Amino acid sequence: MSTTTDNPSAQPESTGPQNPVLETADQQVAAGIPFERFLDCVHCGLCTSACPTYLETGDENNSPRGRIYLMRAVTEGKIALTEKVSGHLDLCLDCRSCETACPSGVQYGRLIEPFRIGMQQQAVKEGKPKGWFEKYILFGMFPYPARLKLALWPMRVLQKTGLDRLVDKSGITRLLPQKLRRMQNLLPKLPPSSPPLPTFLPAIGEKRARVGLFTGCVSEAMFSPTNQATARVLQQNGCDVYIPRTQQCCGAIHYHGGESKPAVELALANIKAFEEQNLDAIIINVAGCGAMLKDYHHLAEETADLSDADREKLVNFAHQVKDISEFLHELGLLPPTGEIPLRVTYHDACHLVHAQQIRQQPRELLAQIPGLKLVPLPESDICCGAAGSYNLTQPEMADRLGERKLQNIRKVNPQAVLAGNAGCSLQLQATLKAAGYTIPVYHPVDLLDASYRGVMPAK
Amino acid sequence: MTSSIPLINALSDIVGKDHLLYDAEELLVYECDGYIVEKKCPDVVVFPISTAEIVEIVKTCNRFEVPFVPRGAGTSLAGGCLPVGGGVMIALTRMREIHEVNLRDGYAVVDPGLVNVHLTREVSGDGFHYAPDPSSQGACTIGGNVATNSGGPHTLKYGVTVNHVTGIEVVLPDGTVANWGGPAGMPPGFDLTGLFVGSEGTFGICTKATVRLTRNPAAYRTMLGIFDDIQTATRAISEIIGAGIVPAALELMDQGIIQAVEAAFKFGFPLDAGAVVLIEVDGLEVSVDDEAARIKELCHQVGVREMRTANSEAERLLLWKCRKQAFGAIGRLSPSFCTQDGVVPRTRLPEILQFIEKTSQKYDIRIVNVFHAGDGNIHPILLFDERDQAQIQRVIEAGDEILNKCIELGGSVTGEHGIGVEKINFMPKLFSENDLTVMQEIREVFNPEGNCSPCKMLPTAGACGMEQIERSHPGRQAAL
Known part of the structure; x- marks a missing residue:
């Protein structure tokens, strides 16, 4: 166990509030976190049953209250950052469901995220380098759509020729490292390779807004039709749509993986990409990226060596970002007319419902599609287990949560599942496919687009 | 007390090695519940999945002569889950099945670890709900509600937990399984279900409950x-x-x-x-x-x-949100707060409120009030900063003074949070020596050794070996 905070100068003769002095290496992990953020938690426990990992395990160490207690105890030098402690912190999905449940306004994300960055940096200091997966795949490939598309090319060929099923059957993929095998299992039916969207698409009809479209990296590689649908729906609703080619990954993969410096560099590149067009809003259709883009102002607060001008730009950019459902709801959707006679259910992506508090907007947009029947999904706002790269780094819990989601979907027996986040879509598709349940997963905007065009959504 | 390896092995044989904790770092989060004034780590936490496992755990504890205490979600505001004297904590959070829902007869049979609101969620589509609605209902468990006889904003009209539990299965402190009552309500003989509800774990562990389902108002x-x-x-x-x-x-x-x-x-x-x-x-x-x-x-x-x-x-x-989210706002007023729970006859509310204001001035501690006015259940909230020792002492004294005044006005020191360990010292002020002796004798019928939930509720608990824990810290509590 590490040493305690027996600092004689901090003993209570003076009656003013005392924060712990960070002496040990373990305590230093919390260096970037104002201690007051821990004090926001009054230990009432109302968050516990909002937490997917607590629901699954029943262990308070895997609950938000427990994790805050652990982080605070490490910060105060009461316990060491042992492997078990960091295991409980790593098991957190960062789904922020606890923030929705918390009556005291605890900013849980702003505790766990910087703490995990601290853990990462400490590991590097101690000479524990990142594994091959983080180095080459997670940070080296995912944030770059071009590299990702290239890497997916063999898979596209296999799928096209039908050889993928043969490969699956042959069992040859079992020779792959576990994380790559899981990635292969997660892959959706890849869309045909298509040219990128043009850099400008004009409004149809009366012009109502001027927006930028953030196309994302993983989503652009695997869900480019959804990006195209988003652009068309925006045009239909009277928006000039700008799609700058110089935009980059939002930085979430790095930031959540404990790498804050590259995240800031990507953020500044994105600001540069969008800043010249004088936009009313920057639209994103991926909840995870949207939450990160809206968090740029926290990035501004937490990054020490930034110019005031950059800081201001980060804050301004964050305020411009809107999820597609949020934006269309505010703008006032021009009613789509094409009938889509489907019985569907909607899964709340954590980074929409909890991180961005967007719950009603997508449901109200979907309600305007003629013929569409939206049935409520039990536990719709409990994480599906995707949680960014969590699926690859915490496979056991991801599978348990996937199974939980599957059981809830079975209860309502829909013809399609809807989700506003690429990561959820991958996880849901893979889970449904593994269970032999052949229903499609759509983004709500896919259905809006289909309704505007008077066609059924593509399977 | 260091945990003994034979005890850990014996418990591990019952629940499996993945379902118990004994490392100091992992026990830490179990040192307190929603009441953080007094803290004590258990030696082991076990996560059973069935009544049969609980029976074996209880028998093992008796064999090793260690105390044991059940715990649900740990939202108690009175230290109901504090493992006084260490020992084994029996966490019921893996037992959360709904075994039966019978809407025609209006009841459900549920596990103790089921979250209160999950039961309501299960039946709400059919126009029913589970009536007792403590503000912690999104997290607290039915087992914990049974132990503390929980209330909530709607108890004024609908009654507290005891009015909604018609039968229970319990594991008594010697490992015997007893079944009292059932869907049909009270059978002839003693109302043992009614006796058990609100006994704060001192009579045994509730392992299943039959509860009423209430039709939603039109x-x-x-x-x-x-x-x-x-x-x-x-x-x-x-x-x-x-x-x-x-x-x-x-x-x-x-x-x-x-x-x-x-x-x-x-x-x-x-x-x-x-x-x-x-x-x-x-x-x-x-x-x-x-x-x-x-x-x-x-x-x-x-x-x-x-x-x-x-x-x-x-x-x-929106109106309810403002009532239920009131605590979020308090978190913004001050880094720490302590919610007191007292009761006065409704007609004495003006007096107690004036007294609270005077106490606030006397101790220079800001106090705000939000409470269930219909049944005279007050919740003065004392605002302070837990890093300031001087303030902490003043908060403890001010809280005690308010509770003493409640007794003086003909009320009580808890409306719904329970006695736990927090208010044990008030029991002799609330009850005569004879009253307390009768209560102890009843407890001894079920819990003669006193090793099930030791040192809860009654001031002179038996063989619990309670260490005197310095009350140096008033806690910060949310959730009424």
Whole structure:
């Protein structure tokens, strides 16, 4: 166990509030976190049953209250950052469901995220380098759509020729490292390779807004039709749509993986990409990226060596970002007319419902599609287990949560599942496919687009 | 006390090695519940999945002569889950099945670890709910509700947990399994279910409960009375109850709370109001308008400044949100707070509120009030900074003074949080020596060794080996 905070100068003769002095290496992990953020938690426990990992395990160490207690105890030098402690912190999905449940306004994300960055940096200091997966795949490939598309090319060929099923059957993929095998299992039916969207698409009809479209990296590689649908729906609703080619990954993969410096560099590149067009809003259709883009102002607060001008730009950019459902709801959707006679259910992506508090907007947009029947999904706002790269780094819990989601979907027996986040879509598709349940997963905007065009959504 | 390896091995054989904790770092989060004044780590935490496993765990504890205590979600505000003397904590959080739902006969059979609101969620589509609704209902468990006889905003009309539990299965402290009551309600003989509910774990561990399901009311009317001062507000409350009206809820928030809520959520409350009262009536569509009209009339008679009515379900939810999220706003006022729980006869509310104000001035501790006014259950919230030792001492003294005043006014020191370890010292003030002796004798029938939930509820607990824990810290509690 590490040493305690027996600092004689901090003993209570003076009656003013005392924060712990960070002496040990373990305590230093919390260096970037104002201690007051821990004090926001009054230990009432109302968050516990909002937490997917607590629901699954029943262990308070895997609950938000427990994790805050652990982080605070490490910060105060009461316990060491042992492997078990960091295991409980790593098991957190960062789904922020606890923030929705918390009556005291605890900013849980702003505790766990910087703490995990601290853990990462400490590991590097101690000479524990990142594994091959983080180095080459997670940070080296995912944030770059071009590299990702290239890497997916063999898979596209296999799928096209039908050889993928043969490969699956042959069992040859079992020779792959576990994380790559899981990635292969997660892959959706890849869309045909298509040219990128043009850099400008004009409004149809009366012009109502001027927006930028953030196309994302993983989503652009695997869900480019959804990006195209988003652009068309925006045009239909009277928006000039700008799609700058110089935009980059939002930085979430790095930031959540404990790498804050590259995240800031990507953020500044994105600001540069969008800043010249004088936009009313920057639209994103991926909840995870949207939450990160809206968090740029926290990035501004937490990054020490930034110019005031950059800081201001980060804050301004964050305020411009809107999820597609949020934006269309505010703008006032021009009613789509094409009938889509489907019985569907909607899964709340954590980074929409909890991180961005967007719950009603997508449901109200979907309600305007003629013929569409939206049935409520039990536990719709409990994480599906995707949680960014969590699926690859915490496979056991991801599978348990996937199974939980599957059981809830079975209860309502829909013809399609809807989700506003690429990561959820991958996880849901893979889970449904593994269970032999052949229903499609759509983004709500896919259905809006289909309704505007008077066609059924593509399977 | 260091945990013994044979004990750990024996428990591991029962629940499996993945379902127990014994490392110091992992035990730490179990050192307290929602009451953080007193802390004590258990030696082992076990996570059983069945009644049979609990029986084996209890027998093992007896064999090793170690105390044991059940724990649900750990939302107790009185230290109900504190493992006094260490020993084995039996966490019931993996046992959360709903075994049976019978809507025609209006009951459900559930596991103790089931979260209160998950039961309501399960039956809400059919127009039913589980009536006891503590503000922690999103997290607290049915087993914990049974142990503490939980209340909530709607208990004024619908009653507390004991009115909604018709049968239980319990593991007694010697490992015997007993079944009392059932779906049909009270059988002939002693009402042992009623005796067990509220015994705070001192009679054994509830492992299954048969609970009533209540049909949702056909209609609600939700109103907000805005008063110039808190005395007028409490007079209105007395008038409403005195007129024979039983609202579904009657919740008062004072000026401090109004200002905090308004700053945080912008509900449009007048900042100069002395108090607001949230009033809800429910029942048949034809009756609620009459009741609402009578309540408005009574409020106007005592001099309410303004009455507002929620005109839609959205407005109703907004009003409730402001009541239930009041704590979020308090978190913004001060880094730490301590919620007290006391009861006075309704007619004495003005007196206790004046006393609280005086106490606040005397100790230089800001106190705000939000409470279940209908049954005189007050929740003064003392604001402080837990890093300041001097403030902490003043908060403890001020809290005790308020509770003593509640007793003096003919009330009690807890309306719904329970005695736990927090209020054990008040028991001799509330009860005569004879009363307490009878209670102890009853406990000894079930728990003669005193090793099941030792040192809870009754001041002179038996063989618990309780270490004197210095009360140096008033805790910060949310969730009424």
